[in-house]
Amino acid sequence: MNIRELARRSGVSTATVSRALNDRAEVSEETRARIRRLAVELGYAPNEPARTLVRRRSDTIGLVWDSGQEAAGLHNPFLLGLLSAVRTALSEADYHLMLLTTAGEDEPDAAYVQAVRRHNLEGVIALTTPPDDRCLRALAASTVPCAGIDTAFTGPRTVRVSSDNAAGAEAAVQHLYDLGHRRIATVTGPLHLPPAAERLAGYRRACVRLGLAVPDSYVVGGDFFLASGEAAGRRLLALDEPPTAIFAAGDQMAIGAMHAAADAGLSVPRDLAVVGFDDVDAAGLVRPALTTVAQDQRALGAAAVAALRDMLDAGPSSPVPAAEPRIVPTRLVVRGSSGPRR
Amino acid sequence: MNIRELARRSGVSTATVSRALNDRAEVSEETRARIRRLAVELGYAPNEPARTLVRRRSDTIGLVWDSGQEAAGLHNPFLLGLLSAVRTALSEADYHLMLLTTAGEDEPDAAYVQAVRRHNLEGVIALTTPPDDRCLRALAASTVPCAGIDTAFTGPRTVRVSSDNAAGAEAAVQHLYDLGHRRIATVTGPLHLPPAAERLAGYRRACVRLGLAVPDSYVVGGDFFLASGEAAGRRLLALDEPPTAIFAAGDQMAIGAMHAAADAGLSVPRDLAVVGFDDVDAAGLVRPALTTVAQDQRALGAAAVAALRDMLDAGPSSPVPAAEPRIVPTRLVVRGSSGPRR
């Protein structure tokens, strides 16, 4: 059942059918209705490849995410949330979605941009990908419109979408301050990753604003994983003047810190308050449940799609909207792991 | 840069270029090499829509998963693992991947099958989708080749891929038995979902084989979420003859049961052993870490892709391979939550 067949059965030309189905003006209301009716009756589905070929646009955007990172179990639950946020936002905007992959090591740098050209993709959304992905760098450097969530690359037509990591961290510290804590330490992520650096910056800003002292020993580095949080917790609790509260830049590290406290015979939140970042599944499952800074995945996805559409609407000669990233606010989720200072 | 341009520059016809790039035989090795070289030099990327149009095949398969379920936070981390397993397996087989979505409520039943026809998709892989999805039922009922992981629908060209839930449950019970436990209870998932039913069946089978009594009170229903596991744990521990071990059909429920034990002043695993199912992230984060039955996501993804390829290779007149599902084995991950009976 193609458009020719449908045209024959409707007693009109293919041109008219095309116009009728695409809501072009030059068709009488009556024939349009007749064609429409017949189309659903016969189960006609337009051939997208053919449309793409002649229109030179596919209404399709590509999706990239890092598989290495997820194999390491890093941002897992977070990624999935983003993914479906992007998916729904995109389908609401009537875009199709294609997954992009790099086969392996020996992939040429141009793999992604080739894929984009092959499929006539109009843009790409990248999710939490590492800064050292060569293929992705090449993509960003090209003229393909890109929106990256939690990524660290720039290019002529690239816009970065990110949670307000600094503000989130600041809110976490403020929360602890409000509970009476004055000795607040932090566990950071790998500082070459923008989110980790920004969260640390937010922590510092809050401390300055609140007039809290931040000895060097109160800032200990981690890698976002459980073990590093546990080690950091041990280090902090062994200090001469141990903190009464810990802000960890990731939930897994926060949970690690809670383990360290338990091992030291301390009770959370009575003896030590802990706040995390991300609000992964596990945050609600551990005991006490983890107070954490939640990222708004839906908003992140929507923002990425909006950014992409802006670039597409602006046309290929757009005046480099890249510059400033789009920031979406976070939300502090208060649970059991943070309590008043004792 | 299209094939015509490339042909002009190579001094041959488009036909020859096409044959050279597609490794057809009727081209001399010398011209093939020349064309190949020029192609990468000029960055030629074949236009897939055009290829699809003329070849009537897209080398693309569709991917469906349930967004409602994931909004409820059910199988989150599990889903993502499956997703990337499928992604890599598919890209290794040189297939492209397209995400399918249903816009909303008022979607016609035929939404998915229409999408498949529109894009010339060759098959669909469905991930952990609920049995009551009308669009998906319609898809399965059609002649589109489908492979479903943890799904519950059948059709003329549909094959189901699933973990060996029964064997996994059996192994969990066996493990507890080996530790000396004789009073082993279970918390089930919603029994209308095949995985939940199969895990219960495995539990029962193991108990029969091992000669363990299973009073009705030892089988309590849950919904895969934390709270239901906690409630079930409370119920079980309040029995006259409480179990010394609990097998929960899902990790979140298992963690809930651990909470119930803690509330009752019992220590895990000293006073109560707990085993879960799925091996979600949180399983490794809680304390004590949860012993659980891990599903092999990579194998599940590979099996789904293999099933799909078998159907595709068999051609449209294939003799209904549907019948028996493909089963992939599980793996018992022993952690801290299970210990010898005391």
Place this chain on the structure above:
DNA sequence: CCGCCATTCGAAAACGTTTGCGGCACCAAC
């Protein structure tokens, strides 16, 4: 009746590939 505009439609040319068919050159066998 003529001219003119609006409305509605059809013919046909694209879009970038693949592929069946045939052509040409060359060689071997008869």
Place this chain on the structure above:
DNA sequence: GTTGGTGCCGCAAACGTTTTCGAATGGCGG
């Protein structure tokens, strides 16, 4: 010298759409 075969290649027709251009029709004022 004809025939047959083989290796390499080009011509041109598809594939299913969209869209430009123009044509037909009808209404309406002059």
